[in-house]
Amino acid sequence: METIEIGLLGLGVVGSGAVRTLEENREAIERKVGARVRIKRIAVRDTKKPRMVDVDPALLTDDVGAVLDDPGIRIVCELIGGVHPAREYVLRAIENGKSVVSANKELIAKDGHEPMHRASEQGVDFMFEGSVGGGIPIIQAMKSALAGNRITEVKGIVNGTTNYILSRMTEEGAELADVLRDAQASGYAEADPTNDVEGYDAQYKIAILSSIAFTSRVDTTKVYTEGITRVTAHDIEHAREMGYVIKLLAIGKSAGEDAIQVRVHPALVREGQPLASTLGPFNAILLRGHAVGDVLFYGQGAGMMPTGSAVVGDIMDVCRNILHGSTGRIACTCFQNKRLLPIETVVTRYYIRMYVSDRPGSIAAIAGVFGRHNVSIASVRANAPGSVDAHDTAEAIWVTHNVLEADIRSALAELQTIPEVRSVENWLRVEE
Numbered sequence: 001m002e003t004i005e006i007g008l009l010g011l012g013v014v015g016s017g018a019v020r021t022l023e024e025n026r027e028a029i030e031r032k033v034g035a036r037v038r039i040k041r042i043a044v045r046d047t048k049k050p051r052m053v054d055v056d057p058a059l060l061t062d063d064v065g066a067v068l069d070d071p072g073i074r075i076v077c078e079l080i081g082g083v084h085p086a087r088e089y090v091l092r093a094i095e096n097g098k099s100v101v102s103a104n105k106e107l108i109a110k111d112g113h114e115p116m117h118r119a120s121e122q123g124v125d126f127m128f129e130g131s132v133g134g135g136i137p138i139i140q141a142m143k144s145a146l147a148g149n150r151i152t153e154v155k156g157i158v159n160g161t162t163n164y165i166l167s168r169m170t171e172e173g174a175e176l177a178d179v180l181r182d183a184q185a186s187g188y189a190e191a192d193p194t195n196d197v198e199g200y201d202a203q204y205k206i207a208i209l210s211s212i213a214f215t216s217r218v219d220t221t222k223v224y225t226e227g228i229t230r231v232t233a234h235d236i237e238h239a240r241e242m243g244y245v246i247k248l249l250a251i252g253k254s255a256g257e258d259a260i261q262v263r264v265h266p267a268l269v270r271e272g273q274p275l276a277s278t279l280g281p282f283n284a285i286l287l288r289g290h291a292v293g294d295v296l297f298y299g300q301g302a303g304m305m306p307t308g309s310a311v312v313g314d315i316m317d318v319c320r321n322i323l324h325g326s327t328g329r330i331a332c333t334c335f336q337n338k339r340l341l342p343i344e345t346v347v348t349r350y351y352i353r354m355y356v357s358d359r360p361g362s363i364a365a366i367a368g369v370f371g372r373h374n375v376s377i378a379s380v381r382a383n384a385p386g387s388v389d390a391h392d393t394a395e396a397i398w399v400t401h402n403v404l405e406a407d408i409r410s411a412l413a414e415l416q417t418i419p420e421v422r423s424v425e426n427w428l429r430v431e432e
């Protein structure tokens, strides 16, 4: 049996998961591939650091060149993270004729086109299943089994940390800051949670998913991104009373031949829907294809072993391609440059919570403003539970029919200027 040598850049959470997956199932993996798969070198920053998996210390090096420039290594797994120097290492590996497996969502979302292009030129593979949804095999599915479909929508919960936080806020009626502190202490959230809480992690993932789904490049800087910091326990409670839960959604939709909508924001989701029932650190992604219909992917969206599973799956695919002389078989599929529509063009329903003057005619005056801005109201509840104590102020919760986001924004701007509205406390989109 031929031996295929691989090199790792990084032996952190994902690198360790990949090593453990390979070691725990080595015999079956090698029989399935038809080759021995050997880790030849592992480059890290600090070779003395304690590791999560047992590896021969002789494999560790702090010299990335020992991986990138070793002619015996055929596959480089980039499991470092961040754009630099990961990008330069990936390009160097490809220039050296090696296939690359990566789980680096930030690099692929922001700058994936160049490595993909270079990999095509070199006739090697560049695979990145672990970059979205941890162990959920959605990228390969879109590139292979579902490749015949015209995909019109891909949306889901792709960030486990915020889903865990929102799930606990919902269960406990707790505020974000308290749950976040606890999540950091128990390892569910990073010490610096900005990437997760502000929606950037979800932005990278939906940019990758949309680029594959809609065969187009997606500029991450144009993806509308709103995190969960505006979501309060109070909004979650109101949503629950109306039969909704609040989730951080990442949404990609086709908008005709040459345009797409890609956005990340919290939204009210109807209870009982698959996305509403996705709890804790789990991810769920719904995909709609013209031929296949709706497909739901569900599973652990991060973590050592789930992501290790995705990395090993990619390694095995590359090994098969090497054995059959077919590396570079699936080239970059983002061959179009579709327009990314601005958020103002979105048409959806909205939840709006405000404090209003508790006098006859207030609700009618506010409804009049909504009407002037083409915002049609589906329901309004005044003096809802949790209202403020001030005797002349009531809380009003409005839910609209489908309206244009530009109209909602102009209506809210005017509402903030009329005496009947004390304050617009929050507004969120409703995704049916």
Ligand SMILES: NC(=O)c1ccc[n+]([C@@H]2O[C@H](COP(=O)([O-])OP(=O)(O)OC[C@H]3O[C@@H](n4cnc5c(N)ncnc54)[C@H](OP(=O)(O)O)[C@@H]3O)[C@@H](O)[C@H]2O)c1
Pocket: 009, 010, 011, 012, 013, 014, 015, 043, 044, 045, 046, 047, 049, 064, 079, 080, 081, 082, 085, 103, 104, 105, 106, 130, 131, 132, 134, 301, 302, 303, 304, 307
């Ligand atoms: N964690 C997850 O659940 C998860 C899930 C999906 C995707 N990902 C992605 O997978 C990648 C790795 O994440 P991770 O959580 O495994 O990170 P991590 O635990 O921080 O591990 C990073 C590893 O890279 C090494 N490293 C960093 N900079 C290096 C450099 N300049 N040269 C050589 N080695 C370097 C570190 O070495 P030392 O150990 O010596 O410091 C460490 O072993 C990221 O792109 C991340 O977004 C992670």
